Amino acid sequence: MKPLPDKLRKNGFNYTLVCRDGKLAIYRQEVTEKVQYFEVFVVKIKPESVFKGKVIPEREVFPSNEDFGKTAWSYRNYKDAEAKFRCLVEEEQSKTNNPKI
Numbered sequence: 071m072k073p074l075p076d077k078l079r080k081n082g083f084n085y086t087l088v089c090r091d092g093k094l095a096i097y098r099q100e101v102t103e104k105v106q107y108f109e110v111f112v113v114k115i116k117p118e119s120v121f122k123g124k125v126i127p128e129r130e131v132f133p134s135n136e137d138f139g140k141t142a143w144s145y146r147n148y149k150d151a152e153a154k155f156r157c158l159v160e161e162e163q164s165k166t167n168n169p170k171i
Contacts, residue, residue, distance in 0.1 A: 071115065071127070071128045071129060071130065072127055072128070072129035072130065073129075073130050074087070074095070074113060074130040074131070074132060075087075078132065080132055083099050083100060083101065084099075084100045085097040085098065085099055085100075085109070085132070086098045086100070088108065088148070088151075089155070090113075091155075091159050091162075092162065093112055093113045093162075094110070094111075094112060094113070094155060094158050094159055094162065095110070095111060095113055096108055096109065096110050096148075096151050096152070096155050097109045097111075097132075098148075099144075107144050107145065107146060108144070108145045108146075108147070108148050108150075108151030109133070109142060109143070109144050109145075109151075110142070110143045110144075110145065110151050110154045110155050110158070111132075111133045111137065111141060111142035111143070112133075112141040112142070112158070113130050113131075114130070114131050114133070114137075114141070115128060115129070115130055115131070116128065116129055116130075116131050
């Protein structure tokens with residue numbers, strides 16, 4: 071499977087990976103040299119597909135605009151982004167430690 075890159079460009083913005091824990095990530099969005107946002111999200115996986123006869127392998131994908139508010143969140147400062155990230159990490163850990171019977 072192809073993982074998300076540490077740096078990417080989407081919707082006219084540059085993004086840089088800040089931290090990652092399993093399927094959770096924080097990327098810094100560079101709006102201008104002085105303005106940055108931090109995007110916290112659950113990394114989604116797209117299955118293998120065929121486009122115009124070419125096989126596109128299974129891959130991790132950056133969230134779509136529709137994911138925001140559901141599995142992705144944007145923050146103006148790193149402190150708030152990190153708090154959301156830690157909350158999501160704790161939720162994932164509690165799911166792992168308390169599997170449904």
